[in-house]
Amino acid sequence: MPNYYALIPAAGYGARMGNQLPKQYLTLAGHPMIYHATRTFCESPQIKHVFIVLSPQDPEWKKYDWDVFSDKLSVFYCGGETRAESVFNGLNTAARHFAIESPDWILVHDAARPLLTQHQLSQLIDELADDAIGGLLAVPVADTLKRSGADTRVLQTESREHLWQAQTPQMFRYSMLLEALNNVPELSITDDASAIEAMGHHPRLVHNKSENFKITYPQDLALAELIMQQRNQQ
DSSP: OOOEEEEEEEOOOOGGGOOSSOGGGSEETTEEHHHHHHHHHHTOTTOOEEEEEEOTTOOSGGGSOOGGGTTTEEEEOOOOSSHHHHHHHHHHHHHHHSOOOTTOEEEEOOTTOTTOOHHHHHHHHHHHTTOSSEEEEEEEOOSOEEEEOTTSOEEEEEOOTTOEEEEEEEEEEHHHHHHHHHHSGGGOOSSHHHHHHHTTOOOEEEEOOTTSOOOOSHHHHHHHHHHHHHHHHO
């Protein structure tokens, strides 16, 4: 049976948050944001191990106590200039420390998606366990889409039929994902599924909830805090 590993690239800065502290370390519900995604994977009985990929110059991680996750968590200071490069470096580094096999599954997750639940994680794993390619959590686009010109005026309305908003985790076999990332020119893609698609494959979309959004702007952090408070009251 293949094993399931999680990899969280967290070497970025998140300039759109307008904060000097890297986005993954902003406080959310009393912890750095990355704590929540890390906890979800570490507490899942389906996940064998969790890899965090940080910038070689990261000054923040060691300021926090991660001992509660120590048996299931490894940190690699091998992050690159892009997300794809960080994932690629992380996969190679993980293979030097763990006996990861070609058919093992890798679940890549954004550090800035702290609201992933155990149910959503299990749903993704269960639906893709027998899939030949793998896939990702996603949400069908519900809003009307407008394409603008350089002057920020509407050029046209785009059809939203068959359009999905990609989320993470994105789950692919170790060997396939490594090969896909290795073949992407300059590692310029913005998610792992794009690299798989570039090989001619078609990842499966696993329907999820919009609550698993990526925190990008300050107002997103406030909304995430509110959602966590509501969950704790249930």
